[in-house]
Amino acid sequence: MMEFLTMLKKPLPNRLRVTLLFYFPLICFLGVFIANDPQVLDNFVKIQLSPAILLTDYLEVGGVGATLLNVGLIALMNILLFHYLKLPYTGLMFAAFFTIFGFSFLGMTLVNLIPIYLGGLVYSRFAKIKFRSIIMLSVFAGTLGPVVSHLIFGYGFSGAWAWFLGISIGILMGFFVIPIARHLLKFHDGYNLYNIGFAAGIMGIIFVSVMKSLGYPTVRVALLYQVHDSVILTLMIMSCLYLITVGFFAEAELIKKWKLILPISGRAISDFTEPAGFGATLFNMGIVGLMSTVLVLILGGVVNGFMLAGIYTIIGFGAFGKHPKNIWPIFAGSILSSMVLGLPLSATTTLGSILFATTLVPIAGAYGPFWGIVAGFMHVFVVRQVGDFHGGLNLYNNGFAGGLVAGVLIIIIQTLKGGEK
Amino acid sequence: MRTHIKRITSIVDEIMTYLLLENFSKLSVSVEPKGKSTKLHFISENDSMTQKQLDEILATLNQPRQIELETYYWTLVGESGVDMSLNVVGRMIDSAHGYLENGSIVLILHREEVE
Numbered sequence: 187m188m189e190f191l192t193m194l195k196k197p198l199p200n201r202l203r204v205t206l207l208f209y210f211p212l213i214c215f216l217g218v219f220i221a222n223d224p225q226v227l228d229n230f231v232k233i234q235l236s237p238a239i240l241l242t243d244y245l246e247v248g249g250v251g252a253t254l255l256n257v258g259l260i261a262l263m264n265i266l267l268f269h270y271l272k273l274p275y276t277g278l279m280f281a282a283f284f285t286i287f288g289f290s291f292l293g294m295t296l297v298n299l300i301p302i303y304l305g306g307l308v309y310s311r312f313a314k315i316k317f318r319s320i321i322m323l324s325v326f327a328g329t330l331g332p333v334v335s336h337l338i339f340g341y342g343f344s345g346a347w348a349w350f351l352g353i354s355i356g357i358l359m360g361f362f363v364i365p366i367a368r369h370l371l372k373f374h375d376g377y378n379l380y381n382i383g384f385a386a387g388i389m390g391i392i393f394v395s396v397m398k399s400l401g402y403p404t405v406r407v408a409l410l411y412q413v414h415d416s417v418i419l420t421l422m423i424m425s426c427l428y429l430i431t432v433g434f435f436a437e438a439e440l441i442k443k444w445k446l447i448l449p450i451s452g453r454a455i456s457d458f459t460e461p462a463g464f465g466a467t468l469f470n471m472g473i474v475g476l477m478s479t480v481l482v483l484i485l486g487g488v489v490n491g492f493m494l495a496g497i498y499t500i501i502g503f504g505a506f507g508k509h510p511k512n513i514w515p516i517f518a519g520s521i522l523s524s525m526v527l528g529l530p531l532s533a534t535t536t537l538g539s540i541l542f543a544t545t546l547v548p549i550a551g552a553y554g555p556f557w558g559i560v561a562g563f564m565h566v567f568v569v570r571q572v573g574d575f576h577g578g579l580n581l582y583n584n585g586f587a588g589g590l591v592a593g594v595l596i597i598i599i600q601t602l603k604g605g606e607k
Numbered sequence: 608m609r610t611h612i613k614r615i616t617s618i619v620d621e622i623m624t625y626l627l628l629e630n631f632s633k634l635s636v637s638v639e640p641k642g643k644s645t646k647l648h649f650i651s652e653n654d655s656m657t658q659k660q661l662d663e664i665l666a667t668l669n670q671p672r673q674i675e676l677e678t679y680y681w682t683l684v685g686e687s688g689v690d691m692s693l694n695v696v697g698r699m700i701d702s703a704h705g706y707l708e709n710g711s712i713v714l715i716l717h718r719e720e721v722e
Contacts, residue, residue: 278676319678368682376683455680455695460670 207265209428210287214258217417223251230255237340238293238332239404240578241535243491245291245411250418253491257290260299264325267303271318277457277467277505281379282325284471284502289328291491293581297338298331301353305360312361320364326382327363329581330356333393336579341402355393363389374592376454377552379507380499380545383585390576390586404577410534411490419489422479422497429472429501437465444469451551452507459505471504474513478541481517485540486532493534495581496541508544512551512558516544519562527566539566542584546592553599564591611720614677615645618699620685621692622714626651631712647716654710661705661712667693668703668714674721 218226229252233244244253264283273279286294306324310317337343338352367385378384394404437443443466447458458467478497482489489497500508520543521531529536543565550558569587580586619636626634631651639646676698684695696716697703705714 273675274671274673276673276675278673278679315678316674319674322675323679368679371680371682376680454683455676455698457673457676457694 206432207261207268207283210425211258211261211265213421213424214254214261217254217421218251218258220417221249221251221254223249225249226251226255228252234295234297235339236295236335237407238295238298238335239340239407240293240332240573240581240583241406241408241410241492242293242332243291243409243411245415245418245491246409250415253291254417254421256295257287259296260290260294261287263296263299267321271321273318273321275459275464277459277507278322278455280467280471280505281502281507282322284498286325286328288495288498288502289581292495293335294328294331295335298334298352298356299328301334301356302327302330302360302363305357305362306364308357309361309364323364323367323382324360327360327367327386329383329386329585330359330363330389330579332579332581333359333390336404340404341397359389359393370589371454374589375596377548377596378545378585378588378592379452379454379503379548380542380582380585380588381454383545383580383582384589386580386582387572387576387586387589390580394575394577394579404579406574406578408535410492412488412534413490414488418494422489422494423476425498425501426472426475426479429468429475431472433465433467433469433472435465436468437463440465440469447509448511450507450509451548452509452512453548453552454507456507456548457505458509467505470509471501474504474508474510475501477510477513481540482537485521485537487534487537490534492538493541496538500541500544503544503547507551508547512547513544515550515555515558516546516562516565518555519543519559519564520566521562522559523563523566527570529566539569539584542569542582543588545585545588549592549595549599553603557595557599561591561595564595614681614684614699615640615647615718617681617685618696618716618718619647621696622647622649622716624685625693626653626712629653629656643720645718645720647714647718649712649714649716651712651714652710653712656707656712658707661707664693664714665703665705668697668700668716670694670697672701673698 229248233248233252233256236242236247303324306320307317310320334352334356337355338348343351363385367382370385371381443462446462447470450456475497478500482493520540524536543562546561549561568591569584572587573583631653633652635650637648680695700716700718702717
């Protein structure tokens, strides 16, 4: 083990670096055995057949063992895809991987991801570009998974027709989300890190409006796991400690390199692997993950599927925009607005808004803590209202809200700072 | 093809914005497409630019090209002229060279069109 970790100090072949991700499906599969659920396969099928609409916590639907099986298989599928496509090891890859890793606890399944990926593949053929050029967008686009699942299992269509609708609309969504997401970046100028959530939110509004007009309303749910589970908490902490440990051994001048990350605004694109290197980036990911986990525990929250989605997304973007210096003002602002609104800080939905508000860290990084606090403060107000617009069919609801907040707030800030001069 | 050209004009826009914000008094640009490669040549007058500043610009522009990042984020280039935009340009070009000469800065960017 020591030899392996010492070897990390040298520049690694790209493929070997990616193999480090295998740790994550492995601990999930280990968790499946520890959970020792005799009904694990039945529960796994139950998860695959769920309509997946927000908020469907798979820990509540299928229990710990089946959920970890779902998460592990999705993680494994993506790692193998990255290998097959010979993708370079980048911050964006980590952001994409950990986002779907987290959301596999909350809405993503093998059933609903595959049509979205196929849509990306069809787009790449249509646009005459390599699939590897857009695979990261397709991975993030898994946010639209509930559209697929809800068409197959939620709206009441029957048999083969339901599957045909779900798969074909999923492919269409996976196709069009790519150019739409790229175009919508300009709305917030890269200040909303979960940009696909913004694009998917707008697509979701159109989809839900069409379905509602045709007599198929979308009813939101709140299936949340409310048990303090030691297996889940251990998985979370082990993930952070693993990243910190590998980072520690991979970088001889760890703190010096980590300090290179802290002045970066976080605005897209901020790939930390380039200025700070592999070790410091992993270290940063572990630190922001621990910071978020501790916050949830201090505020009295339950580490359930929703929290895991939030924390793992923060870990992923710890390689692509987030660090303690630009996260804390967002946390402060969103906690403050939750208190102003009288929301219980230990509630899963409140904590979710606080964690996911970090989509706005580039505002804190670029314009300072004051504007970061303002961004976090505004985010909680907006995110509580916009979920119904897309009927919960966009898993990155906070990315949608964050896009709206960033797009408006950036103009306000730039105007006040004399942007027209 | 149109996207390819739009990406080049965005790079030109971003570099021009950056240089003009750095108080350059005169700026000339030439774009030289040749087959699938394009050479972008910028010459700007600026007495205050130091070798250290130029090295920092070149370090940013010479980050490894990342097609995955470019495909997603290229629309951000040429829009704002603020902090991370040169970063995106760096991911979209294959190499950047530059030097200071008689009160001017010369920047030469090279980009290959790839799928």
